[in-house]
Amino acid sequence: MQSSRRDRKREQTRQHILAEARRLFLAQGFERTTVLQIAEAADVAVQTVFNHAPSKEALFFLGRIPYLEAMTRPVDPTGDRTAAEVLVAQLAEQTLGYLRSLEDPDNLAMAAQVDSSPALAQYERTLLAHSEGDLAAVLEEQVPGVDGWLAAALLVAITRTHAYVQRRRIIGGTPPAEVLASLERDLPRHLNAVLEVATRAEPDLADLPDTMRVIAET
Incomplete structure (x- = not known):
């Protein structure tokens, strides 16, 4: 019981810090926002902020990239869907x-800051690069025959690439519903196509459509 109360208290503190950080951002x-300002606004020590996020960039992104989280958690096949089908569905959903949000x-304003801040853009790229290893482990374990x-x-x-390009369209004024209409069709198809290529005995990126091959090689 004591441990449970401690966990709840820690989560409450975390959520309070995140809320104050978001308000200041x-x-x-x-x-222009400093970790000291966030700590003062949340009425906690600076070290307490760092106990929940190792940097200001990490604090900004906590819980803000759901498709990255989908890359790093094990796949749970359900019904007649294979692990690969579930993974594609998770990434697409x-x-x-994220784009619907x-x-x-406020979410749009936070997203616009990522595009305008070199530090945030670089941190986002780093997070996605680190996710490759976790995703590769999930694939090797749960998707037979895949590289x-x-x-x-x-x-x-x-x-x-889909998330970046469509986010920029929305920031630029394109209605989210217009963006989502095409992405709901294209993204699962593209994800399935690259999985199919990566499952072959001799994978060849030349088998991808031209636009997808350009994306894959960047």
């Missing part, structure tokens, strides 16, 4: 959910 921007003005590292690299590249 929205009010004055990522670059989380990416679409940009209908909220885990190749498939992970391709899936991350395709997901990242």
Whole structure:
């Protein structure tokens, strides 16, 4: 019981820090906000902030990239769907959910900061690059016959590019519903295509459509 209370207290503190950080990021921007300001706003020590996030960039992104989280958790096949089908569905659903969340003005403002801040853009790329190893391990264990590292690299590249490009369209004023209409069709198809190539005995990126091959090779 004592441990449970401690866990709840820690989670409450974490959520409070995140809420205050988000408020400050929205009010004055990522670059102008300091960890000291966040700690003071949350009425905690600076070290307490770092106990929950190792950097200001990490604090900004906590819980903000759902499609990355979908890459790093084990796949749970259900019904008649294979692990590969479930993985594709998870990546597509989380990416679409992220873009759909940009209908909220505050979420859109936070996303725009990522595009305008070199530090945030670089941190986002680093997070996605680190996710490749976790995704490769999931693929090797749960998807028979796949080249885990190749498939992970391709899936991350395709997901990242779709998310980046469509996010920029929404930031630029394109209605999210317009973006989602085409992405709901294209993203699962593209993810399935790269998985199919990565499962072959002799994978060849030349078998991907031209636009997807350009994405995969970047």
